[in-house]
Amino acid sequence: MSKAQHIMLGKGLADLPFGATRDEVSAIFGEPEEVDQIDLGDEESIAWHYWNLGISLNFDESENYQLCTIEVASPEVTLFGKQLIGLKRDEAVAFLDGQNIGASKPETSRGVMYEDVELYLWFNGGELAEIQWGPIETDL
Structure with missing residues (x-):
C-alpha cells in the first residue's frame, strides 16, 4: 500500500467510510483491478478487488450498492x-480480546469472529491472512 491505512471498526478504512458510493471509492483508489458480481440468492453483491493494495470492497444490492464490507490482506494495515x-492465531486473538470489543468466537476452523463489532479474522496455515469488517448494527 502506498500509505498507512488503519481499520476503524464500524466506520470503514482510514478515509474510506462505509456507505461510500462506487464513484467515491474510485476517486480514492482508482479503478479496481478485478470486479466480481456475486449472486447471493436473494440479492446481488459486487466485489471490487485492489490486489496490489491487498483490499477488497463489497457493495450489496440491499445497501443500494454502497460500500458495506471491507476485507484487507495487507500487512501494513493496522x-x-x-x-x-x-x-499467529493465538497472538491475534489474545491482542483483540484485550481491546474491549466483545468476546471472540470461532466462526469456522479458519475463522474467528467478534460479533459485537462485525469483525472477522481469517487464518491460513495458522497465521492471520485476512481481516473483514462491516458497519456495526445497532438496535434502535
Missing part, C-alpha cells in the same frame, strides 16, 4: 495501532 496480518 487495527488498534498494531499490524495484525501474519500474526
Whole structure:
C-alpha cells in the first residue's frame, strides 16, 4: 500500500467510510483491478478487488450498492495501532480480546469472529491472512 491505512471498526478504512458510493471509492483508489458480481440468492453483491493494495470492497444490492464490507490482506494495515496480518492465531486473538470489543468466537476452523463489532479474522496455515469488517448494527 502506498500509505498507512488503519481499520476503524464500524466506520470503514482510514478515509474510506462505509456507505461510500462506487464513484467515491474510485476517486480514492482508482479503478479496481478485478470486479466480481456475486449472486447471493436473494440479492446481488459486487466485489471490487485492489490486489496490489491487498483490499477488497463489497457493495450489496440491499445497501443500494454502497460500500458495506471491507476485507484487507495487507500487512501494513493496522487495527488498534498494531499490524495484525501474519500474526499467529493465538497472538491475534489474545491482542483483540484485550481491546474491549466483545468476546471472540470461532466462526469456522479458519475463522474467528467478534460479533459485537462485525469483525472477522481469517487464518491460513495458522497465521492471520485476512481481516473483514462491516458497519456495526445497532438496535434502535
